[in-house]
Structures are given as C-alpha cells and as structure tokens.
Amino acid sequence: MSSQIDILVAGGGIGGLATALASARAGHRVRLFERAPVFSEVGAGIQISPNVVRVLQSWGLGEALQSVAAFPDRLQVRSALSGRHLGQLTLAGRAEALYGAPYATIHRADLHQLLLTAVQAQADVSLQLNTPVAVAEVGPEGVSLKTGPQKYVEGDVLVGADGLWSGVRQALLGVQPPRVTGHLAFRAMLPQARFPAALRSSSVTAWLGPDLHVVAYPVRAGEWLNVVAIVHGEVQGDLSNWDHGSNASQLLAVLADCCSPLQDLVRAVPEWRLWALCDRPPLSRPEEMAQGRIALLGDAAHPMRPYLAQGAGMALEDAHALTLALAQEALDLPTRLRRYALNRWQRCARVQARAERNGRVFHATGPLQWGRDAAMGLLGEGLLDVPWLYAGDPLNPLPAAHPQ
Numbered sequence: 001m002s003s004q005i006d007i008l009v010a011g012g013g014i015g016g017l018a019t020a021l022a023s024a025r026a027g028h029r030v031r032l033f034e035r036a037p038v039f040s041e042v043g044a045g046i047q048i049s050p051n052v053v054r055v056l057q058s059w060g061l062g063e064a065l066q067s068v069a070a071f072p073d074r075l076q077v078r079s080a081l082s083g084r085h086l087g088q089l090t091l092a093g094r095a096e097a098l099y100g101a102p103y104a105t106i107h108r109a110d111l112h113q114l115l116l117t118a119v120q121a122q123a124d125v126s127l128q129l130n131t132p133v134a135v136a137e138v139g140p141e142g143v144s145l146k147t148g149p150q151k152y153v154e155g156d157v158l159v160g161a162d163g164l165w166s167g168v169r170q171a172l173l174g175v176q177p178p179r180v181t182g183h184l185a186f187r188a189m190l191p192q193a194r195f196p197a198a199l200r201s202s203s204v205t206a207w208l209g210p211d212l213h214v215v216a217y218p219v220r221a222g223e224w225l226n227v228v229a230i231v232h233g234e235v236q237g238d239l240s241n242w243d244h245g246s247n248a249s250q251l252l253a254v255l256a257d258c259c260s261p262l263q264d265l266v267r268a269v270p271e272w273r274l275w276a277l278c279d280r281p282p283l284s285r286p287e288e289m290a291q292g293r294i295a296l297l298g299d300a301a302h303p304m305r306p307y308l309a310q311g312a313g314m315a316l317e318d319a320h321a322l323t324l325a326l327a328q329e330a331l332d333l334p335t336r337l338r339r340y341a342l343n344r345w346q347r348c349a350r351v352q353a354r355a356e357r358n359g360r361v362f363h364a365t366g367p368l369q370w371g372r373d374a375a376m377g378l379l380g381e382g383l384l385d386v387p388w389l390y391a392g393d394p395l396n397p398l399p400a401a402h403p404q
Contacts, residue, residue, distance in 0.1 A: 048312070
C-alpha cells in the first residue's frame with residue numbers, strides 16, 4: 001500500500017467508478033462527483049476483450065463478471081448484401097489459452113452496476129450525486145473544485161472521467177469541440193426469447209456492407225441480444241443530446257439492398273435508439289492525458305469510434321495504469337501523473353487510429369470491399385485477431401508462458 005492520496009474524480013460513469021475502485025483498493029481516499037441525480041447507464045451492450053477482463057479480474061471482479069456477462073463462442077463476419085460467411089475467429093477457449101482471460105460481452109448497465117457495487121463496499125470512497133463540478137484552482141499543493149455557490153473541495157489530484165464533453169478537459173486543454181464522424185448508431189437490446197429461434201445467437205456476428213455494418217451479440221448471461229447498426233448520416237440539433245428515438249422503418253430504408261436474414265433481424269426489433277457518433281483525433285502527446293495535478297481518463301482523454309470495441313476497455317485500462325503510476329512514491333504527484341500519461345497515450349492513440357481504420361474497412365465499397373472479403377476468406381483468424389491489443393497493457397504484461 002502506498003501513502004494515502006486524496007483523489008477527486010469528476011464523473012460517475014464506467015471510467016470514474018473504475019478509477020474510484022482501483023484507487024480505493026490501493027489505499028487512497030476518493031471523492032467522486034456525478035452531475036446526474038442517480039447513477040445509471042444507457043441500454044447498450046459492450047464487448048470486453050481479454051486485456052480488459054484481466055483488469056477486472058485483478059480487482060477481484062472475475063466472479064461477479066461471470067454472473068452477468070455472456071461469453072460468446074466465436075466472432076463471425078458475414079456480408080450484409082449476400083449473407084455470405086466471410087470469416088470467423090474462435091473466442092471461447094482460444095482467448096483464455098492465448099491471452100489469459102475470456103472474451104466477454106455485457107450490458108453496459110450491468111458493468112456499471114458491477115463497478116458501483118464494488119465501489120460502495122470500499123470504506124474510503126465518497127460518492128456525491130447531483131453535483132456538477134468546475135475546476136477552480138490548480139496549485140503546487142493541490143486542486144480545488146467548485147461544487148456549487150460558495151462551495152469548494154480540495155484534493156491532491158483531479159481525475160477527469162467526465163466523458164466526451166468533459167469540463168475538466170476544457171479546463172486543462174481549452175475549448176476543443178469533439179469531431180462529428182458522420183456516422184449514426186441505431187442501438188437496441190431485448191430478450192432473446194422475443195426473437196425467432198433462427199435469429200438467436202451465442203456468437204458475435206458482424207454484417208459488413210457498403211457504408212454500413214451491423215453487429216449482434218448476447219449479453220446478460222446470454223439471455224438478451226444486443227444489436228447495433230451503424231450507417232452514414234447526420235442528426236439535427238444538439239449533438240451533446242446524443243440519445244434520440246428512432247424506429248425500424250428508418251433503418252430498413254438504409255438496409256434496403258441487404259440480405260433477408262439481416263433485414264429479418266432488424267424487423268424483429270420493435271424500438272431503436274439513435275446516437276450520433278463523435279470522437280477526437282488520436283492522441284498526439286502525453287500532455288493530452290495529464291498536466292500538473294490533473295489527469296484525463298477514458299472518453300475525456302481519447303474518445304474513439306466503436307469499430308474496435310475498446311472505448312470502455314481503454315477507460316478501465318487507464319484506471320489500472322493510473323493506480324500503478326500513483327504507487328511510485330519516489331516521484332512527486334505531477335511526475336506520477338505524467339508517468340501515467342507517458343505509459344498510456346501511445347497505446348490509446350493506436351487504438352483510436354485502428355478503430356477509425358476499421359470503420360473504413362467495415363464500410364468499404366468497390367475494390368476495397370472485394371479485397372476485404374477475399375482477405376477475410378484467406379487469412380481468417382489471423383486477420384480478425386488483435387494480439388498486440390489483447391495481450392494487454394504494457395504495464396500489466398502476460399506471463400511469459402502466454403504468446404504475445
């Protein structure tokens with residue numbers, strides 16, 4: 001255990017709760033501020049690859065994860081136009097053998113609740129709801145936050161885990177609006193029992209088509225199916241209000257040329273939520289993740305497109321790496337935060353860039369589409385696997401017995 005640090009955390013999402021949990025387990029005092037009146041997460045699924053599962057296991061959450069997640073047998077890729085099988089990657093068994101942990105899929109709210117329950121069991125964590133914060137002052141001895149009229153709190157360091165529209169990021173780096181991607185995500189989730197038997201699945205299935213793709217996978221111990229369709233387009237209004245109602249007819253119009261099995265899947269979903277996707281360019285320097293006594297984490301630091309399924313995963317890795325950096329007691333706190341940024345920014349930038357590239361490949365047309373499909377058939381698992389990512393954070397390497 002290291003000397004106790006007073007850590008202020010802005011944001012009570014997955015990244016903020018992960019920071020609170022990892023920090024409290026390391027013996028630090030944590031005060032977390034969430035602007036919403038309740039802790040909650042949206043109804044969306046996320047994929048948790050082995051590098052992320054290992055982090056959760058290191059925090060003692062492996063058994064809890066087993067009870068709420070699904071563990072797909074494979075990733076299969078199909079053509080959205082013809083329905084043809086293009087390639088697959090075995091997940092069950094293979095992920096454990098190669099990377100030391102399984103590949104999981106989970107309802108975002110279930111992961112959030114898992115972390116919240118673990119945080120609430122920690123004695124030295126204060127969770128404050130309905131409390132928006134603003135950075136008041138950063139000095140050589142600490143950080144001051146304004147939490148209301150004439151109300152201030154002070155701590156040793158501040159972690160901005162307050163998402164894409166982060167106020168902490170703005171205080172650190174100035175006003176930098178997120179980048180509009182021009183992609184829209186239609187999301188839905190419902191019990192598998194409501195789908196015809198032919199549409200139920202224990203696999204991750206990705207349907208790739210021109211300027212679109214659709215992904216479906218099990219969540220909630222396999223009892224529910226999460227479906228997300230990403231297409232090109234724009235929404236009107238305030239992009240920070242990212243959750244919009246939609247319906248199947250809007251999506252079916254985009255999928256008019258796609259195969260019957262994919263259209264059947266979409267028709268089986270009665271209601272959709274529509275999100276406009278935004279991100280930022282890949283990180284270019286460590287100062288974009290930490291300066292002085294302030295560190296950024298997750299989407300506040302490196303929001304990314306969902307085409308590598310690593311947004312939540314990188315936030316969890318960040319929280320793990322931050323705790324390891326804070327344990328380096330021979331260094332002063334600003335240097336420890338800089339060490340965190342130095343250890344993280346290039347990996348996160350690589351994930352951001354790879355996710356963006358994957359989007360171009362998934363949505364390819366013409367010769368690029370033909371080349372993609374041919375390569376998928378020839379290379380199969382070798383093309384779909386991501387060893388540099390799944391082998392884990394450089395700060396938490398696999399045992400030598402596991403191939404890299």
